[in-house]
Amino acid sequence: DAGVIQSPRHEVTEMGQEVTLRCKPISGHDYLFWYRQTMMRGLELLIYFNNNVPIDDSGMPEDRFSAKMPNASFSTLKIQPSEPRDSAVYFCASSLGGLAGGSYEQYFGPGTRLTVT
Protein backbone atom coordinates (compact mmCIF):
# COMPACT_ATOMS: atom_id res chain seq x y z
CA ASP A 1 0.00 0.00 0.00
CA ALA A 2 1.23 3.49 -0.80
CA GLY A 3 1.93 5.65 2.18
CA VAL A 4 1.73 9.41 2.32
CA ILE A 5 3.35 10.85 -0.77
CA GLN A 6 5.08 14.21 -0.80
CA SER A 7 6.71 16.14 -3.58
CA PRO A 8 9.20 17.45 -4.23
CA ARG A 9 11.59 15.65 -1.88
CA HIS A 10 14.09 18.48 -2.09
CA GLU A 11 13.61 22.08 -3.06
CA VAL A 12 16.22 24.79 -3.32
CA THR A 13 14.97 28.24 -4.14
CA GLU A 14 15.98 31.85 -3.87
CA MET A 15 14.54 34.28 -1.40
CA GLY A 16 11.39 35.89 -2.71
CA GLN A 17 10.33 32.98 -4.87
CA GLU A 18 7.07 31.10 -4.47
CA VAL A 19 7.32 27.54 -3.19
CA THR A 20 4.57 24.94 -3.42
CA LEU A 21 4.76 21.67 -1.52
CA ARG A 22 2.41 18.83 -2.36
CA CYS A 23 0.94 15.97 -0.41
CA LYS A 24 -1.20 12.94 -1.18
CA PRO A 25 -2.58 11.36 2.00
CA ILE A 26 -3.31 7.70 2.50
CA SER A 27 -6.57 6.80 0.82
CA GLY A 28 -9.46 6.79 3.29
CA HIS A 29 -7.76 8.94 5.90
CA ASP A 30 -9.90 11.89 6.95
CA TYR A 31 -7.28 14.01 8.71
CA LEU A 32 -4.31 15.70 7.09
CA PHE A 33 -1.57 17.59 8.90
CA TRP A 34 1.26 19.84 7.79
CA TYR A 35 4.34 20.09 10.03
CA ARG A 36 7.63 21.93 9.88
CA GLN A 37 10.76 20.54 11.52
CA THR A 38 13.93 22.44 12.40
CA MET A 39 16.77 21.66 14.75
CA MET A 40 15.93 24.62 16.94
CA ARG A 41 12.15 24.28 17.18
CA GLY A 42 11.57 20.60 16.57
CA LEU A 43 8.36 19.45 14.90
CA GLU A 44 5.71 22.17 14.73
CA LEU A 45 2.12 21.67 13.62
CA LEU A 46 1.28 24.30 11.01
CA ILE A 47 -2.28 23.41 10.04
CA TYR A 48 -4.60 20.45 9.87
CA PHE A 49 -7.66 19.51 7.87
CA ASN A 50 -10.59 17.24 8.59
CA ASN A 51 -12.55 16.03 5.58
CA ASN A 52 -10.77 18.66 3.46
CA VAL A 53 -11.80 21.53 5.74
CA PRO A 54 -9.10 23.50 7.56
CA ILE A 55 -9.72 23.15 11.29
CA ASP A 56 -6.80 24.87 12.97
CA ASP A 57 -4.24 27.05 11.23
CA SER A 58 -2.94 28.74 14.36
CA GLY A 59 0.49 27.26 13.74
CA MET A 60 0.91 28.92 10.36
CA PRO A 61 3.74 31.38 10.97
CA GLU A 62 2.43 34.29 8.95
CA ASP A 63 0.46 35.36 5.92
CA ARG A 64 3.19 34.20 3.60
CA PHE A 65 2.05 30.65 4.30
CA SER A 66 -1.16 29.20 2.93
CA ALA A 67 -2.54 25.68 2.64
CA LYS A 68 -5.35 24.15 0.65
CA MET A 69 -7.01 20.79 0.35
CA PRO A 70 -9.21 20.84 -2.74
CA ASN A 71 -10.12 17.16 -2.42
CA ALA A 72 -9.55 14.13 -0.21
CA SER A 73 -6.45 13.04 -2.06
CA PHE A 74 -4.44 16.22 -2.44
CA SER A 75 -3.15 19.12 -0.38
CA THR A 76 -0.69 21.94 -0.98
CA LEU A 77 1.35 24.18 1.28
CA LYS A 78 2.46 27.39 -0.37
CA ILE A 79 5.02 29.92 0.76
CA GLN A 80 5.02 33.24 -1.03
CA PRO A 81 7.42 34.98 -0.85
CA SER A 82 9.91 32.56 0.63
CA GLU A 83 12.61 33.66 3.09
CA PRO A 84 15.82 31.97 4.31
CA ARG A 85 14.25 31.38 7.73
CA ASP A 86 11.67 29.12 6.05
CA SER A 87 14.40 26.56 5.42
CA ALA A 88 13.28 23.37 7.13
CA VAL A 89 11.86 19.93 6.49
CA TYR A 90 8.13 20.04 5.85
CA PHE A 91 6.17 16.90 6.65
CA CYS A 92 2.67 15.98 5.68
CA ALA A 93 0.86 13.37 7.75
CA SER A 94 -2.54 11.74 7.61
CA SER A 95 -4.65 9.75 10.05
CA LEU A 96 -7.92 7.91 10.26
CA GLY A 97 -9.78 9.71 12.98
CA GLY A 98 -7.98 12.33 14.95
CA LEU A 99 -8.82 14.69 17.68
CA ALA A 100 -12.35 13.42 17.91
CA GLY A 101 -11.18 9.94 18.71
CA GLY A 102 -10.48 6.82 16.78
CA SER A 103 -7.04 5.52 16.01
CA TYR A 104 -4.72 8.42 16.31
CA GLU A 105 -1.67 7.04 14.64
CA GLN A 106 -0.37 9.63 12.23
CA TYR A 107 1.39 8.37 9.14
CA PHE A 108 4.05 10.76 7.93
CA GLY A 109 5.29 11.30 4.43
CA PRO A 110 9.03 11.35 3.70
CA GLY A 111 9.12 15.14 3.92
CA THR A 112 10.25 17.95 1.67
CA ARG A 113 13.63 19.43 2.52
CA LEU A 114 13.38 23.12 1.67
CA THR A 115 16.39 25.39 1.39
CA VAL A 116 15.85 29.07 0.73
CA THR A 117 19.01 30.96 -0.19
Add this chain to the structure above:
Amino acid sequence: RKEVEQDPGPFNVPEGATVAFNCTYSNSASQSFFWYRQDCRKEPKLLMSVYSSGNEDGRFTAQLNRASQYISLLIRDSKLSDSATYLCVVRYQKVTFGTGTKLQVIP
Protein backbone atom coordinates in the same frame (compact mmCIF):
# COMPACT_ATOMS: atom_id res chain seq x y z
CA ARG B 1 7.23 26.56 30.37
CA LYS B 2 7.11 24.55 27.18
CA GLU B 3 4.05 22.42 26.57
CA VAL B 4 6.16 19.32 26.12
CA GLU B 5 9.76 19.01 27.27
CA GLN B 6 12.36 16.36 26.63
CA ASP B 7 16.03 16.03 27.41
CA PRO B 8 17.65 16.30 23.96
CA GLY B 9 20.48 13.94 24.92
CA PRO B 10 22.34 12.34 23.32
CA PHE B 11 22.11 9.26 25.45
CA ASN B 12 25.08 7.06 24.55
CA VAL B 13 24.56 3.54 25.87
CA PRO B 14 26.28 0.21 25.20
CA GLU B 15 24.46 -2.63 23.52
CA GLY B 16 22.41 -4.62 25.99
CA ALA B 17 21.95 -1.74 28.39
CA THR B 18 18.64 -0.47 29.73
CA VAL B 19 17.85 3.17 29.08
CA ALA B 20 14.92 5.37 30.07
CA PHE B 21 13.66 8.71 28.83
CA ASN B 22 11.18 11.03 30.43
CA CYS B 23 8.94 13.64 28.92
CA THR B 24 7.11 16.28 30.92
CA TYR B 25 3.97 18.10 29.83
CA SER B 26 2.43 21.27 31.17
CA ASN B 27 -1.29 20.83 30.55
CA SER B 28 -2.88 18.65 33.20
CA ALA B 29 -5.92 18.18 30.94
CA SER B 30 -3.88 16.40 28.28
CA GLN B 31 -5.73 13.36 27.06
CA SER B 32 -3.50 11.13 24.98
CA PHE B 33 0.17 10.34 24.93
CA PHE B 34 2.43 8.65 22.42
CA TRP B 35 6.04 7.87 21.64
CA TYR B 36 7.26 8.25 18.08
CA ARG B 37 10.62 7.21 16.70
CA GLN B 38 12.51 9.19 14.07
CA ASP B 39 15.56 7.88 12.31
CA CYS B 40 18.10 10.30 10.93
CA ARG B 41 16.72 12.17 7.91
CA LYS B 42 13.54 10.09 7.96
CA GLU B 43 9.94 10.73 8.95
CA PRO B 44 8.60 10.07 12.46
CA LYS B 45 6.83 6.75 13.01
CA LEU B 46 4.58 5.69 15.85
CA LEU B 47 6.41 3.52 18.36
CA MET B 48 3.68 3.07 20.91
CA SER B 49 0.75 4.70 22.62
CA VAL B 50 0.95 5.34 26.35
CA TYR B 51 -1.95 4.13 28.45
CA SER B 52 -2.81 5.14 31.98
CA SER B 53 -2.08 1.64 33.24
CA GLY B 54 1.24 1.51 31.43
CA ASN B 55 1.95 -0.75 28.51
CA GLU B 56 4.69 -2.97 27.21
CA ASP B 57 5.68 -4.01 23.72
CA GLY B 58 8.59 -6.40 23.69
CA ARG B 59 11.63 -4.58 25.00
CA PHE B 60 9.77 -1.29 25.24
CA THR B 61 7.71 -0.11 28.22
CA ALA B 62 5.79 3.14 28.37
CA GLN B 63 4.32 4.65 31.51
CA LEU B 64 2.22 7.67 32.40
CA ASN B 65 2.38 9.58 35.65
CA ARG B 66 -0.50 12.04 35.66
CA ALA B 67 0.24 13.35 39.15
CA SER B 68 3.70 14.50 38.14
CA GLN B 69 2.72 15.11 34.51
CA TYR B 70 5.29 13.02 32.74
CA ILE B 71 5.52 9.99 30.54
CA SER B 72 8.44 7.64 30.28
CA LEU B 73 9.89 5.18 27.81
CA LEU B 74 12.08 2.31 28.96
CA ILE B 75 14.13 0.28 26.50
CA ARG B 76 15.64 -2.97 27.73
CA ASP B 77 18.48 -4.89 26.10
CA SER B 78 19.31 -2.02 23.73
CA LYS B 79 20.13 -2.92 20.14
CA LEU B 80 22.20 -0.96 17.66
CA SER B 81 19.01 -0.57 15.64
CA ASP B 82 17.39 1.33 18.51
CA SER B 83 19.63 4.32 17.70
CA ALA B 84 17.22 7.08 16.77
CA THR B 85 15.47 10.15 18.14
CA TYR B 86 12.45 9.44 20.32
CA LEU B 87 9.67 12.00 20.20
CA CYS B 88 7.12 12.41 22.94
CA VAL B 89 3.64 13.41 21.77
CA VAL B 90 0.91 14.89 23.93
CA ARG B 91 -2.63 15.61 22.83
CA TYR B 92 -5.06 18.15 24.20
CA GLN B 93 -7.33 19.52 21.49
CA LYS B 94 -4.35 19.29 19.20
CA VAL B 95 -1.12 17.37 19.23
CA THR B 96 2.19 18.73 20.42
CA PHE B 97 5.47 17.00 19.69
CA GLY B 98 8.48 17.25 21.94
CA THR B 99 11.80 18.12 20.34
CA GLY B 100 13.02 14.58 20.89
CA THR B 101 15.66 12.65 22.79
CA LYS B 102 18.52 11.24 20.77
CA LEU B 103 19.67 7.72 21.58
CA GLN B 104 22.92 6.26 20.32
CA VAL B 105 23.54 2.61 21.07
CA ILE B 106 27.24 1.79 20.94
CA PRO B 107 28.71 -1.63 20.05
